Amino acid sequence: MANIIGSPSRYIQGKGEIKKLSSYAGNYGKKICILTSESGRKRVEPAILEGKGDADLQLIFKNFNGECSMTEINRLIGECKEAGCDTIVGIGGGKIHDTAKAVAYYMGLPVVIVPTIASTDAPCSALSVIYSDEGVFEKYLFLPASPNLVLVDTDIVCKAPxxxxxxxxxxxxxxxxxxxxxxxxxxxxxxxxxxxxxxxxxxxxxxxxxxxxxxxxxxxxxxxxxxxxxxxxxxxxxxxxxxxxxxxxxxxxxxxxxxxxxxxxxxxxxxxxxxxxxxxxxxxxxxxxxxxxxxxxxxxxxxxxxxxxxxxxxxxxxxxxxxxxxxxxxxxxxxxxxxxxxxxxxxxxxxxxxxxxxxxxxxxx
CATH class of the missing domain: 1.20.1090.10 (Dehydroquinate synthase-like - alpha domain)
Structure with missing residues (x-):
């Protein structure tokens, strides 16, 4: 068996980087699904839209329902297909990241991960941890590649509890x-x-x-x-x-x-x-x-x-x-x-x- 190391194609960490999300994500697609919690959207949407400017992109926000389960993954796959999304962005914590990665994998799309907290090591991995709807561990979903891009805005992360x-x-x-x-x-x-x-x-x-x-x-x-x-x-x-x-x-x-x-x-x-x-x-x-x-x-x-x-x-x-x-x-x-x-x-x-x-x-x- 060969020695193998995996990593995201690009890792970016710095203050105020969330404003550049459209620029970065626009390298992968033009109809971008942004998966985040309802409260998370309120915190990040103004900066994302400010940074988007007049760019020829469509940003489609989808709410995450709280658990990285196959039920939630399949729901989002259906909504993203209906909207014609060509790139998946997951903004938030570990379960949002894992859900975004799983949705992108099953749809065959690129994925951008944007942590708003530094609470897990999920952002860079080619792995999604799948739970039941009740929150009990079910399985590891091993993915063929790490995310295309991981973007960390330290200004946002520092404000988390x-x-x-x-x-x-x-x-x-x-x-x-x-x-x-x-x-x-x-x-x-x-x-x-x-x-x-x-x-x-x-x-x-x-x-x-x-x-x-x-x-x-x-x-x-x-x-x-x-x-x-x-x-x-x-x-x-x-x-x-x-x-x-x-x-x-x-x-x-x-x-x-x-x-x-x-x-x-x-x-x-x-x-x-x-x-x-x-x-x-x-x-x-x-x-x-x-x-x-x-x-x-x-x-x-x-x-x-x-x-x-x-x-x-x-x-x-x-x-x-x-x-x-x-x-x-x-x-x-x-x-x-x-x-x-x-x-x-x-x-x-x-x-x-x-x-x-x-x-x-x-x-x-």
Whole structure:
């Protein structure tokens, strides 16, 4: 199997870039479907229309109904076909991005992704995570290519609640550890190949950037300031993590996240918040060096990422419920099989309980 790395054709990050969307998207089509939430449209439409000017483009806004499910994807495919759209633009968060990518894939159209938050590494990936209409993980939809363009306006991202940036840090936190596990097991990555040196270097840089700039970025965003630390973390959450996870591979942390979606109490928490706890579970499962685990715990506590089950809304731990999480995480279509050793549901159950105990111990210090 060849070594393969995937990435968007172009990644653009800077202040005020949303005004140039029409110019960028106009390179791919002239009848552009812009998928966004109703509230998101109110925030971005004035700047987009200002930047469009007299350009010979038709912008068709479509509302996203909240879940990246096949029901929603098929609804939007029908509406975009009826409108004759030739380019799909997804503006918003991870589920909008994944929905836009899936719609573009099934329609055979180019796709432009515009994050308004830096809460996940979804923007750059050739992957859509599909959920049921009720929000339970169903499957990964692996796509043949990454988005044609990813456009990040840091002015917009900086105005989002700090919790969203922190959630992105939680998602990005897993990148290096999952890629490392895949490298050790010689597992395939998410783009159908083995891990390149470049992908592993980006994954490691992602982790190092979080440790160096994460706390400063968290504090700056709380003050509504777009500092260099914020810009570095936006790049880590969006690009470094996006390329790192996809071309490095997924392992334990995201499988644990997917299992946790079966517990209703966790639905109030963001993807990256659950992935952060999944990273701790993976490290316990690996019996990682305690100094490394402590570094991850300290980082999570400093920026407010979950380190216990209680932090994810699970106030009363039901052993049968946790075992169900463990069984789902070990599903054949998930990524725990990429760990460099055999993993059973009993192993995952023990690692979840062990990670929770560690989190409670360090929080009490």
């Amino acid at each position: 700090a919790r969203l940036l922190v959630s992105g840090m939680g998602d990005a936190l897993a990148t290096y550890f999952e890629a490392r596990a895949c490298q050790r097991s010689n597992a395939g990555n998410c783009v159908g190949g083995k891990i390149t040196l470049a992908a592993m270097a980006l994954a490691k840089l992602c982790y190092e950037t979080l440790l160096e700039s994460g706390v400063g970025a968290y504090l700056a965003v709380q003050a509504k300031a777009c500092t260099k630390a914020v810009e570095h973390v936006i790049e880590a959450n969006t690009y470094l993590s996006g390329i790192g996870f996809e071309s490095g591979g997924l392992a334990g942390a995201h499988a644990i996240h997917n299992g946790l979606t079966a517990i209703p109490e966790t639905h109030a928490f963001y993807h990256g918040e659950k992935v952060a706890f999944g990273t701790l579970v993976q490290l316990v499962l690996e019996n990682a060096d305690m100094e490394e685990i402590e570094t991850v715990l300290d980082f999570c506590m400093e920026v407010g990422l979950p380190t216990t089950l209680a932090d994810l809304g699970i106030k009363e731990v039901n052993p049968d419920q946790i075992m169900e999480v463990a069984k789902l995480a070990c599903s054949e279509n998930d990524t725990l099989g990429n760990m460099p050793f055999e993993v059973t549901p009993e192993d995952v159950y023990a690692a979840i309980m062990g990670a929770d105990a560690l989190g409670r111990y360090y929080a009490a210090e």
